[in-house]
Amino acid sequence: MDRILLTLAFVALWVVLVLLMWKGWRGRARRQADAVGELPALPEDLGGELIAPSTGLYVGSTLAPSWQDRIAVGDLGHRAESELSRHTKGILLSRTGETPIWIPQDSIRAIRTERGLAGKVMTKDGVLVIRWELPSGTEIDTGFRGDDKSVYPAWTREENENS
Numbered sequence: 510m511d512r513i514l515l516t517l518a519f520v521a522l523w524v525v526l527v528l529l530m531w532k533g534w535r536g537r538a539r540r541q542a543d544a545v546g547e548l549p550a551l552p553e554d555l556g557g558e559l560i561a562p563s564t565g566l567y568v569g570s571t572l573a574p575s576w577q578d579r580i581a582v583g584d585l586g587h588r589a590e591s592e593l594s595r596h597t598k599g600i601l602l603s604r605t606g607e608t609p610i611w612i613p614q615d616s617i618r619a620i621r622t623e624r625g626l627a628g629k630v631m632t633k634d635g636v637l638v639i640r641w642e643l644p645s646g647t648e649i650d651t652g653f654r655g656d657d658k659s660v661y662p663a664w665t666r667e668e669n670e671n672s
């Protein structure tokens with residue numbers, strides 16, 4: 510009987526902890542809602558393709574300059590398999606099971622590689638990070654961990670040529 514009570518106590522504790530994490534995530538989303546605002550809409554014409562699509566993982570987005578202040582608004586905080594491509598009018602991040610993220614060309618501030626973002630830490634230069642400005646005026650960092658990291662120099666070189 511003692512084992513059953515102990516097991517029930519641990520299950521109850523686990524449920525309480527999950528509910529507290531969920532409540533914290535929702536509170537973070539509420540606090541960030543005004544700073545994030547509406548994301549740019551995906552245009553019908555993306556322009557010519559500058560960098561071919563590359564598969565990988567959407568790591569998440571953070572409020573710049575913090576690499577750990579993960580955005581919880583909408584589905585921006587959801588990690589997902591994704592495909593990243595660059596076009597003359599901007600960058601398209603198509604995410605499996607989530608809404609695509611469109612980063613207009615004129616809102617891109619920098620493209621660089623980092624060791625980590627949004628609580629995900631990897632080896633040196635393991636994450637491609639795009640810093641861009643939302644329509645609300647807030648700058649965010651969006652992270653992508655490519656399946657093939659050999660494409661990263663094309664991304665950072667392309668950005669240096671456009672600066």
